[in-house]
Amino acid sequence: MTFLTLDHLQKSFGPTRVVHDFDLGVEKGEFVSFLGPSGCGKTTVLRMVAGFETPTAGRVVIDGRDVTRLRPNQRQIGMVFQSYALFPNLTVAENVGFGLRTAGVPRAERAGRVAEMLALIGLPDLGGRYPWQLSGGQQQRVALARALAPRPRVLLLDEPLSALDAKIRVSLRNQIREIQQQLAITTIFVTHDQEEALSISDRIVVMHKGIADQTGTPAQIYNQPATDFVAGFVGTLNRFEAEVLDPARGLVRVEGAEIALDRPLPAGRITLAARPESLRIAAEGIPAEITGVEFLGSVQRLRARAAGREVVLDRFNEPGVALPQPGAQVRLAAAQAGWLVLPG
Amino acid sequence: MRRVWSWAALIVGGLYFLLPLIGTIEFSLRMRRGEYSLDAYRSVLSDPNFRATFSYSVAMAALTILLGVLIVVPTAYWVRLRLPRLRPVIEFITLLPLVIPAIVVVFGYIRLYNTSSILPLTGTASGTNLLLLCGYATLALPYMYRAVDTGLSTLDVRSLTEAAQSLGAGWARIIVRLILPNVLGAVMSGAFLSFAIVIGEFTMAALLNRPAFGPYMQLLGANRAYEPAALAVIAFAVTWGCMGVMQLISRLFGTRMQAK
Structure with missing residues (x-):
């Protein structure tokens, strides 16, 4: 029984078909990466899971419940964006507590959870700062804490490392993987960087022109590419x-x-x-x-x-x-x- | 040589703006023959009509700003988020009040909402006040919309909205908790202009026969000599004072987020 099921998802924008026929089952606690060049449809699939795009056909099922028609704010999904998207008018602690507040969590409990999340990302003392006072890597960690605070059922990461410089990218990706394993949260990670995908995923879906070319473990993708595209896109050949x-x-x-x-x-x-x-x-x-x-x-x-x-x-x-x-x-x-x- | 010219420009400009002001102040102090006095000010400030009309206009200005924010912020936000292609159209619509004279607008109102119409707003004082408020909000629209739209352009509206949605927030919370606070500086600068417009507005208030400050100034100016000058100086000072206060408020909020 898979936890997150994407059932024959399709998406067209006008006459352009962006996602053809996307099928995927994700186990609970699994870390799955969508890897592909820009325009391959990986972000569109992610956005359909989040509820920001409505599939032209197909279903999104989370934990046995069909959420295809649910609005994004009803799906209990945590999302991290490439641009961090922290709320500039709120402090770090208020940012992290935002989802708890919308969920009506009482103040005392909220403060405890926020402190716990800030400790988890290794920034326990920065709760009173504003986003602009943080570095890019710190902002993205806060964004991660904010997404995780309300205990979402699925965590979606949309190229979260692309705006960071190389060194931070590596350390943050390791940290993301550590936190993900610690919380055992079902995660989808979108990236165009093969090294990123190979290094932190349980499974990788290589996408090309709106189709999943191959789904498999990093070793399978690298050692036994199923299509010519996968062979050429992942690694040098x-x-x-x-x-x-x-x-x-x-x-x-x-x-x-x-x-x-x-x-x-x-x-x-x-x-x-x-x-x-x-x-x-x-x-x-x-x-x-x-x-x-x-x-x-x-x-x-x-x-x-x-x-x-x-x-x-x-x-x-x-x-x-x-x-x-x-x-x-x-x-x-x-x-x-x-x-x-x-x-x- | 360039120095000289820039100083010359500054002096000419300064004279152009300051001379009338200085002249008005000087004249307002001359009510008592042969010496300077504040008699004209005393006379104006003790006039109950002054207090009534001025506070009426200040209240209308505050309501205009409120109405303007309620209309403009969600509209500008929605257009940026979902209807970016309509932006030129909306911008054109918001600029119309600059092109259509206030007198045309107010005659349109009177024709549409007179006592024999379906919605006889002019039949009661509160109805007329509402009409005047709508008229003021229309006049302030170009400034308000521009200011808010510029404020929104500094935000990544789409990502912020999606982040808030994924955290369970609905539209009302997104607008009140996130969008409005982040464009507050812009809203304030729109509010300054709205305030200045409403305080001095004459046409609409006069034709709708409301006891606003504009018509009062006109009435006083037609009947007295020294008091109108004093009134002009007072109006000037109060308006600038109000703007200063608003500036201060937005500064206080601004220091919290000088991120951009």
Whole structure:
């Protein structure tokens, strides 16, 4: 029994169909990310859950109750916005207490809950400040506390980290995940940043043109992309045109190098792909010429030209091993499991 | 050289504004022959009609501001939130009172609401007061709407509304607790102008035959010599005083949120 069910949601704005046929079940306490480029419909789905948009067709069910026709203020949903959207005329404590006040929680109980929430986000002493006196990261934490204070049934996060700078983004995303796990609150997180989605989600829904391309754990999304779009959008991918020599045994040829994949393949030509960290320089494999070397500290990033395309290899830094020089002729290989066969 | 010209401009402008004022003050002090005195002021302030009409106009001004806020704030908010495409239309409508003379408006009122009409508002004093109030609110509309709309433009109206909705707030709470406090500074500047307009307004009050300050000034001006000058100075001082107080109030609120 799923806690939050999105049942064949569709949304059109005039003649434009933004969300096609969106189906998703979210377990209680689960953290699900909607990942996709801008305009893919992820925010629209979130807004339909919140009640700010009415679905053209389909249902939103929370805890067994159909809320599709309920107004946003009746849905008991907590929402955090990209722009923080703190109320500028209210103090931090008043902001956090706003939802409790609308719910008619008595003053004393409200004060206790507000203090509890401020402690949870690590800003126990800032209750008397106004939003403009806080940094962006602090404001977003207050917004999170405000959304959580009335104990919503579902927490919706609409690109909450996009307006922050890189360092705060990482620490705040970890904090969001910690709080979410601590409260075991069902959460939907919308982002266009794959690293964000991979690092904090239980499951990811990769969206593309109003359709959920793939739903799965971060590892599944990254290691077994179901569509060409997912493969290309999440992470970097090196692609090779391959000719299938033996469909039954999974033997293919790329640029004269034979690769045994050990899985059944369609006959003809296919596209093989490998992540930068799956590729390595080997004695046997696809011939390539190194074109560039970047030293990134823990990782070395090598650029090479193979089969007429740019490829990228990542490998861990090893102090004793010399970096290949640009112009060096090498051969590239990957472990069997490292090769992805792209559909379509 | 530029310095000289800017000083010249300042002096000419200063003379243009200050001379009439100084002249009026000087003249108002000359009631007693051969020496300066405050006799004219004494005479005005002891006139019960002055107190009656002035307090009537102040009360009308306060009600006008209230009515204006009640009409303009929700309208401007709703237009920004839901009907952004209608904004030019609404703006045009709010500017109409600047184009249509007050006398046309008031004659329209009298024709529409006279004693033989369906809604005979002019038949009673309170009905006429209501009519005058509506007329004043119309006159103040352009200033009020502009001010509030500008105030709203500094807010992320949509996000704030959605945040409040997700926290369970309904429309009334959103407008009273969030939108109004955040545009209070703008509302105040609209209120200054409304106040100044209503205090000096003559046409509507005279034609609706209400005991307002404008017609009283006109009456006094037609019949006395020194008192009108004193009255002008008093009206000036009181109006500026009221504006100062409002400015002060909005400052006090303003310090709480100089975020933008």
